Amino acid sequence: MARDxxxxxxxxxxxxxxxxxxxxxxxxxxxxxxxxxxxxxDRTEDALQDALVIAWRDLxxxxxxxxxxxxxxxxxxxVCISHATRERRRTVNLRVLPVDGPAGPDDLLVxxxxxxxERGFRRLTPDERAILVLHHYAGYSLVEIADALGVPAGTVRxxxxxxxxxxxxxxxxxxxxxxxxxxxx
Amino acid sequence: xxxxxxxxxxxxxxLSDGPIEMPDRVIGAVAVGISRQRQRPAWRLDRRRDxxxxxxxxxxxxxxxxxxxxxxxxxxxxGSTAGGPTLSAGPSPAPTGTASASGPPSTSPTAVIxxxxxxxxxxxxxSTRPFNTxxxxxxxxxxxxGWNAIGNWALTxxxxxxxxxxxxxxxxxxxxxFSDPCRWDPTHGAVWPIPGDVRVGPTVDDLVAAFTAQxxxxxxxxxxxxVGGHAGRQFELxxxxxxxxxxCDETNYIAWSAYPDDxxxxxxxxxxxxxxxxxxxxxxxxxxxxxxxxxxPASDVAEGDAIIDSMTFSR
Numbered sequence: 325m326a327r328d329x330x331x332x333x334x335x336x337x338x339x340x341x342x343x344x345x346x347x348x349x350x351x352x353x354x355x356x357x358x359x360x361x362x363x364x365x366d367r368t369e370d371a372l373q374d375a376l377v378i379a380w381r382d383l384x385x386x387x388x389x390x391x392x393x394x395x396x397x398x399x400x401x402x403v404c405i406s407h408a409t410r411e412r413r414r415t416v417n418l419r420v421l422p423v424d425g426p427a428g429p430d431d432l433l434v435x436x437x438x439x440x441x442e443r444g445f446r447r448l449t450p451d452e453r454a455i456l457v458l459h460h461y462a463g464y465s466l467v468e469i470a471d472a473l474g475v476p477a478g479t480v481r482x483x484x485x486x487x488x489x490x491x492x493x494x495x496x497x498x499x500x501x502x503x504x505x506x507x508x509x
Numbered sequence: 510x511x512x513x514x515x516x517x518x519x520x521x522x523x524l525s526d527g528p529i530e531m532p533d534r535v536i537g538a539v540a541v542g543i544s545r546q547r548q549r550p551a552w553r554l555d556r557r558r559d560x561x562x563x564x565x566x567x568x569x570x571x572x573x574x575x576x577x578x579x580x581x582x583x584x585x586x587x588g589s590t591a592g593g594p595t596l597s598a599g600p601s602p603a604p605t606g607t608a609s610a611s612g613p614p615s616t617s618p619t620a621v622i623x624x625x626x627x628x629x630x631x632x633x634x635x636s637t638r639p640f641n642t643x644x645x646x647x648x649x650x651x652x653x654x655g656w657n658a659i660g661n662w663a664l665t666x667x668x669x670x671x672x673x674x675x676x677x678x679x680x681x682x683x684x685x686x687f688s689d690p691c692r693w694d695p696t697h698g699a700v701w702p703i704p705g706d707v708r709v710g711p712t713v714d715d716l717v718a719a720f721t722a723q724x725x726x727x728x729x730x731x732x733x734x735x736v737g738g739h740a741g742r743q744f745e746l747x748x749x750x751x752x753x754x755x756x757c758d759e760t761n762y763i764a765w766s767a768y769p770d771d772x773x774x775x776x777x778x779x780x781x782x783x784x785x786x787x788x789x790x791x792x793x794x795x796x797x798x799x800x801x802x803x804x805x806p807a808s809d810v811a812e813g814d815a816i817i818d819s820m821t822f823s824r
Contacts, residue, residue, distance in 0.1 A: 352531050354531070385702070
């Protein structure tokens, strides 16, 4: 967008108000992306604050202002991966996601499945989480994900495959338990 | 059994749930954060990128920085009668050996090399905060005549940073390395900075192992070293003979990255040699690089070594 390009160029010249305007126009999308990687509102706020200050710091290195969206997505994604990596070293406190409303016949997921997906997602590595989110939420192609994470496309493909397999296993484990009529030990 | 189509739909649906609005307090926090954060000039981010200026010499770098920095100043020891503003510097040479970053800061006045300064350094003692990921660390060092500062993170002698005989000292951290520094951009469309493809653990040995494990360049056998009383490991990395960085991705040869917290460094020309001193400074891994070439006189290498050997760390 022409307006965003002007804001990017102004921010590159040190205009803090222009950068804040950019944050206003992109913040919701970036927050949504970060949350889906980190799965925690407070941690997402922290990560996003860090990422946006880093973006301000490094903004003059962005040679093409029209690539701002892809560039800031990458900054946010990689900062979220860093935060997720640090968090994995601590005790994981599982939080059940709030359900906005009762699951109806048109909903693809029921509450139990959401919890299984949440557990499966938390067992993924931070890189795998980011790849899953970029692919299924942000709609990135494998090449676009490779560019965002700075890894070869083949690496993205294999990590996405592993993430899918892990998430499928999380869902199927409960299905097997239910079919068997009891809980696993 | 969940099939692929079902899984894709399930993941799409599940990930569509969740907050989609950024809390306003984030904007306020960011506004405060950027008011306290200096933007890096493009030349500093591209400290690895001298392809934009094919004849980078210290003078060209000075011009780029002086446009936004303190103009016309040179740092001189206290008592100098030369014209222009002066900053008091400390007495000659700072003690080495037992200095600790946890100890009290030096009470001797020392000229401070600020982030925007670039220029000649008269012989004396200087301090700088060169590590973005450890801004509390102050490095003090004794510098002889003939050296120049490039911001708060690098020094070079009168021959500059480039081949055939340049000498430079830089301060860095790293979180990853590139298995092939010539092919660091496998997607051929990356926007620097990006992380290296080899992630590195937090210790000195982790980083040493990551560098020395790569097969696309030669490294000498690491040896134990101490700088300012802080233990570490030292080795030299040499670019492959005959390799011109201009043939590498985006015409740059880049061996490591500190993304997202900091930038990296690119080779200044064919035949680059980097002597690493990777240190543990009270739990923080940092390193000092002495950059030279085959044509760098032994006396210049020794001078660079002496500067590094004089370094102490404080907070």
